[in-house]
Amino acid sequence: MNTDISVLYDVDWSAILPLVLPILILHLLLLVVALIDLYRRRDMINHPIIWLIVILLLNTVGPIIYLIIGRRMLKNDRHS
Amino acid sequence: MRNISILLKVELLEAVRNIKFIWLTLFFTLLGVTQPLIDKYMEVIIKSFGGVEGIMIDPNAPEPQANEVLLATFSGQFNQIGLIVLIISFMGMIANEKNSGVQGFIFTRPVSSLEYISSKLFGNWLISMVCIAIGSFISYFYTVYLFGYYPIVDFFLFLVCYSVWILFVVSTAVLFSTLIKSSMFIGVATILLSIIFLLAGNINSTLSLFLPSGVLTLAESLLLQTHDINFLFMIAPIVYILINVYGAKAFINQV
Amino acid sequence: MLSIKNISKIYKGSNKGISNLSLELHQGDICAFIGANGAGKTTTIKSIVGIHPFDKGEVTLFGTNLQANPAHFKSMIGYSPDTPALYPNMTGKAYLELIASLYEIDEGERNKNLAYLLKELTFETAVHELISSYSHGMKQRLVLISLLMHNPKLIILDEPFVGLDPNATRFLIDEMKSRASEGVIILYSTHVLEVAEKVCNKLVIFHKGEVVVNDTMEHILQKASLDEIFRDVTSDD
Numbered sequence: 001m002n003t004d005i006s007v008l009y010d011v012d013w014s015a016i017l018p019l020v021l022p023i024l025i026l027h028l029l030l031l032v033v034a035l036i037d038l039y040r041r042r043d044m045i046n047h048p049i050i051w052l053i054v055i056l057l058l059n060t061v062g063p064i065i066y067l068i069i070g071r072r073m074l075k076n077d078r079h080s
Numbered sequence: 081m082r083n084i085s086i087l088l089k090v091e092l093l094e095a096v097r098n099i100k101f102i103w104l105t106l107f108f109t110l111l112g113v114t115q116p117l118i119d120k121y122m123e124v125i126i127k128s129f130g131g132v133e134g135i136m137i138d139p140n141a142p143e144p145q146a147n148e149v150l151l152a153t154f155s156g157q158f159n160q161i162g163l164i165v166l167i168i169s170f171m172g173m174i175a176n177e178k179n180s181g182v183q184g185f186i187f188t189r190p191v192s193s194l195e196y197i198s199s200k201l202f203g204n205w206l207i208s209m210v211c212i213a214i215g216s217f218i219s220y221f222y223t224v225y226l227f228g229y230y231p232i233v234d235f236f237l238f239l240v241c242y243s244v245w246i247l248f249v250v251s252t253a254v255l256f257s258t259l260i261k262s263s264m265f266i267g268v269a270t271i272l273l274s275i276i277f278l279l280a281g282n283i284n285s286t287l288s289l290f291l292p293s294g295v296l297t298l299a300e301s302l303l304l305q306t307h308d309i310n311f312l313f314m315i316a317p318i319v320y321i322l323i324n325v326y327g328a329k330a331f332i333n334q335v
Numbered sequence: 336m337l338s339i340k341n342i343s344k345i346y347k348g349s350n351k352g353i354s355n356l357s358l359e360l361h362q363g364d365i366c367a368f369i370g371a372n373g374a375g376k377t378t379t380i381k382s383i384v385g386i387h388p389f390d391k392g393e394v395t396l397f398g399t400n401l402q403a404n405p406a407h408f409k410s411m412i413g414y415s416p417d418t419p420a421l422y423p424n425m426t427g428k429a430y431l432e433l434i435a436s437l438y439e440i441d442e443g444e445r446n447k448n449l450a451y452l453l454k455e456l457t458f459e460t461a462v463h464e465l466i467s468s469y470s471h472g473m474k475q476r477l478v479l480i481s482l483l484m485h486n487p488k489l490i491i492l493d494e495p496f497v498g499l500d501p502n503a504t505r506f507l508i509d510e511m512k513s514r515a516s517e518g519v520i521i522l523y524s525t526h527v528l529e530v531a532e533k534v535c536n537k538l539v540i541f542h543k544g545e546v547v548v549n550d551t552m553e554h555i556l557q558k559a560s561l562d563e564i565f566r567d568v569t570s571d572d
Contacts, residue, residue: 019121022222026110033103060110067103068168086436090422181420184386190410285463302393 013066035073040042051063083195084202091173091203104211111162112219115153118128119144126296146230147303149223154242158212159278159296161247164271166212166246167253170204171267175259193332197254197325205250209243234302241299242288248292248317249274251324257330282300337383337520343383353378353544354502356392360522360537365515368524371389371569377417377526380493381540383522384414396489410438412548417493420546420551423467427458427477430466431484437487445484450567452480455506471498479507490514492523497531508534522535528561540571 032056042048051070055062095101120143144152178182188195220235253270260266280291287311288294298313336362338350345352353375361368368376383386383394393399394408401408419428426535435445453459456476461469469477475498490511496504511521511534525531531538538555540548546553547568555564 016121019117023117026106026113030103030106030110033099033106037099056307064103064107064165067099068165072097072172073178083437090433094422094424159558181416182422183422184381185416187386188384188412188414188416189411189434190406191437192406333376 016057029057030060034066038066046069046073058080083191084199086190087196087199088203088206091199092207095203100169100207101211101232104166104207105214107165108158108162108212108215109218110215112153112221113216114220114257115157115225116149116223119152144227145229146223147234147305149227150220150230150235150238151242151300151303153216153219153223158216158242162212163274167206167249167270167274168206168267170250171253171257171270172192172198172263173204174254175261175263175266178257179261181196194329197328197332200257201247201251201325202253203253204253205243205247207227208216208250211240212246232281238299238303241295241302244295244314244317244325245293246298248295248324249284253327255328255331260330288316289313290316292320316320337396337522338394339379339383340393340395342382342389342394343347343381344378344387346378346387348542352513352542353382355544358539358546358549360520362518362520363515364537365511365521366523366537367535368525368539368541369528374541374569375544376541377493378544380491380522380524384412384491385409399512399535400462408525410485411487412489412491413485413487414490415475415482415495417491419471419478421466421474423465425466426464427462427466427469428520428532431481434481434486436469436526442484444486444566448484448486448507449480452483453508454479456503462481472503474499475499476503477501483510488519489518490523492521494525494526494558495523496527499535529564532561540568 009056035052038045038048038051038055052073054055054070055066102321166254173185183196187193216235216239218234220230222228249270252273253266256261256266256269260269277291277293278296281288281296285294285297288297294313295317298310301309336359339356339358342356343352343354345354351373356375356379363375368379370376378387381534382389383401385401385408396408396411399408399411422433425433431449438472453462456479458473458476458480461473462477466474475495479495495507499507508530511523515521532552536552538548538550538552538561540545555561558564559567
């Protein structure tokens with residue numbers, strides 16, 4: 001795989017961007033939804049910091065895992 | 081009927097509060113736009129990134145039709161990773177309520193087990209189909225934009241058939257929920273059974289007449305506008321769904 | 336009239352449960368279930384309200400059989416479990432509306448009952464909060480409101496006084512007495528013998544899944560104090 005950074009300059013961004021844009025926007029939306037939810041539930045769920053890392057580092061999968069599993073892993077009920 | 085709609089509303093409200101509608105829709109939209117993009121621009125993308133050695137692209141390959149791309153979206157994205165995430169998203173629908181005691185408490189109210197089961201089945205089916213429908217219509221418009229016209233009515237019919245398959249998948253999860261305690265194992269069992277039916281349905285069309293995944297064969301022939309459209313494929317999934325529902329009613333162990 | 340005939344329920348994988356239990360309660364009865372933990376009080380209660388299907392026997396309430404017509408049977412009872420399980424994401428008000436809509440009760444009557452119960456249990460502001468923020472006592476009060484709202488003919492309470500504050504306890508005792516005088520059957524389990532002595536006219540003592548004492552309070556108290564009888568019948572081995 002060619003990992004030389006200079007290759008990015010040769011990319012025809014104007015041709016690719018309109019196509020990749022919808023996907024980028026959707027990824028970003030999913031990320032934002034997960035982050036907003038994490039922020040709102042930061043006091044309720046277990047290990048919010050670990051979930052923050054999972055959401056940020058794992059592309060798409062991270063937010064999905066958090067939204068399915070993470071947000072339900074609540075700390076024990078304080079009242080009972 | 082009245083109780084079903086009351087409990088169904090609870091299910092939908094819960095999904096709204098859990099922002100499930102938002103993220104599941106986003107997820108299916110993402111899947112829906114990925115496939116057409118791959119089909120159309122793989123070549124362009126690879127070329128722009130300086131050409132990866134070892135990957136050969138046949139320059140004479142014909143560009144796929146819109147309906148072929150849509151089919152690939154459903155069979156390659158929605159029915160694979162999409163189905164897995166979808167099942168995981170509702171695998172706890174009954175198990176969580178059973179373990180927390182909410183279910184037992186509901187059954188001390190004048191609610192029958194069939195009403196409870198139906199509300200879970202239709203509630204989660206409705207949630208899933210709203211998210212899938214939005215995702216697939218965005219996918220449809222994107223595909224049509226990239227690959228040319230395809231009648232939206234035909235795509236809608238395809239989606240209706242696909243929704244029967246999803247209803248079967250939800251009913252399977254409902255049945256397993258009454259047999260298995262842990263929501264994780266309910267999810268795994270449902271995913272495995274769905275995949276087995278999906279694979280078996282691809283073997284031949286006579287066999288798939290007797291499988292719930294047969295409705296996908298019907299959906300496919302509707303989408304590709306072939307001439308062997310056979311509505312008998314509808315029978316098997318409906319029978320399987322009824323078996324699942326009445327099985328769940330028998331196993332839920334309630335007066 | 337509530338009649339329980341020969342019901343048995345043995346949990347799978349253990350020999351715990353209840354066997355061959357019979358009981359009859361008439362209109363206006365307030366009956367207490369007492370017994371050690373695991374004696375079968377909760378199992379019996381859960382069998383009557385329809386959470387645990389029992390292995391054999393039958394339960395009828397005013398001629399309606401639980402197994403033959405569960406929906407009608409359940410519409411006549413009000414039940415409070417030992418640990419209230421509610422929808423955490425709802426407000427108390429939304430929950431009460433949901434429960435009320437499951438019983439087909441007249442809207443005017445329901446609202447009147449609701450206003451009265453909310454006031455008496457000082458729940459008028461808390462009802463607008465999310466259930467997930469409630470304490471155990473608040474959840475119990477919400478359950479009490481939800482079960483009294485539809486004027487049940489049989490009230491079944493599993494450990495109702497645990498976690499209730501003194502005001503709510505007093506209200507509940509008064510409510511039990513006044514409803515019983517209107518012909519409602521009330522059945523509850525407890526560990527507190529003093530309250531049972533004051534409130535009940537019938538007493539059932541459980542021991543190892545069987546009913547060892549089933550008599551009116553008057554009869555029992557003629558023989559000895561409640562405390563003595565309880566110790567006597569539950570320590571025979």
